[in-house]
Amino acid sequence: MSTLRYLTAGESHGPQVTAILEGLPAGLEISKADIDLELKRRQAGYGRGGRMKIESDEVDVVSGLRFGRTLGSPLAMVVRNRDWENWKDEMDPYQGPPPRHRAFTRPRPGHADLAGGMKYGHEDLRNVLERASARETAARVAVGAVVRQLLARFGIDVLGCVVEIGGERARDGQMTPAERRTRAEASEVRVYDAEVEGAIKAKIDEARRKGETLGGVFEVVVLGAPPGLGSHVHWDRKLDARIALALLSIQAVKGVEFGLGFDCARRPGSEVHDEIGYDPGRPWGFFRTTNRGGGIEGGMSTGEEIVVRGVMKPLSTLMKPLASVDIRTKEPFRAQVERSDVCAVPAAAVVAEAVVAFEVAAAFVEKFGGDSMEEIGRNYEGYRKALREYGLKGA
Ligand code: EPS
Secondary structure: OOOOEEEEEOOOOOOEEEEEEEOOOEOOEOOHHHHHHHHHHHHOOOOOOOHHHHOOOOEEEEEOEEOOEEOOOOEEEEEEOOOHHHHOOOOOOOOOOOOOOOOOOOOOOOOOHHHHHHHHOOOOOHHHHHHHOHHHHHHHHHHHHHHHHHHHHOOOEEEEEEEEEOOEEOOOOOOOHHHHHHHHHHOOOOEOOHHHHHHHHHHHHHHHHHOOOOOEEEEEEEEOOOOOOEOOOOHHHOHHHHHHHHHHOOOOEEEEEEOOHHHHHHOOHHHOOOOEEEOOOOOOOEEEOOOOOOOEEOOEEOOOOEEEEEEEOOOOOOOOOOEEEOOOOOOEEEOOOOOOOOOOHHHHHHHHHHHHHHHHHHHHHHHHOOOEHHHHHHHHHHHHHHHHHHHHOOO
8 A cells, every 4th residue: 555645844934834745656747837836826815914925935846856757755845935034033943032032922812822832831922823824835735736746647636716705605506617617716716606706805805904804615626536535444544534634734724514514414315315327438337416425425435526615714813803811921911913814715725625635646546556657557547447347247
């Protein structure tokens, strides 16, 4: 069984964020331009704050790649923080604190500040917030951009968009995934419903005026995944469980649902489960007549689209700060005001695409793994053939 895994490192105002992706097969063509495009998509979105005017993210692949192809060795990637220039003294790895240093001692309700301070014994909560920051997601998007290139070789595509911000919800319509993508990409809030886009932007403007922040819901759809990724045999091999973990690990994400999700609680079984059909003309022979389950049954992909949504809470850095306590003096204070975004749900949709792509790629490599792209290709072709034969049995 081959394993694809990654680690990220980096503080928000340190020199860089770093990702190491291990377990990639050799011979995968990687385009730097495609990684940079994903990084750029993550930076966009109406509602971002001043930081995104400073950063212009670009990847530097520093190991594992030669002449544009993976070697099979760990792929290390770096995204530099331009803002580091302004934080060199405050974030100096070797010496300090600098003379004008002021510790961050007023934790923001809803942020990692206080729980992290208590857990690690930090008296300057910057030691927590720097790593808790969603800046880290630049590294995850770089990883996602690489594995998407692997998935694309096997006809698997991942799309992310925003479905709701601040209570303004996109109407589903009957759009094809391609139409949705085109519209979401053209939208400043990554929403495919042009009418609701204006309402969302107005809500974000209003939140900014009021010193508020806004959350919302994003959706990720995986197209072209074969049946049988993940497994029913053990809890930590279930594809939906892994995707849920990945999405919940994105900063400020509070919930995840697949297909009908929480709406399953309000319907009888006959309106929840997807009936099964067979048509030798379909890619996998067997198919579901509906996709209420969101493309995963028993922890395994069914061959239908995988549809998952996540909810992001409003960011906890408020310009209209909530009540808190200074951790040194214990005096009640308004929480510390830090520069931040008003809404980052459009960015979260891009991060969600990346982490879902990673989980699907990890399950794919686990099932079809080999040391080279050719070997994975052979294994995948063998499985496709086996599925065709499975469908023809008894016919
Ligand atoms: C973030 C706070 C803001 C965001 C940041 C995440 O940064 P700063 O504190 O420097 O103003 O802009 O997001 C990014 C830097 C990014 O690349 O997405 C936070 O506290 O999570």
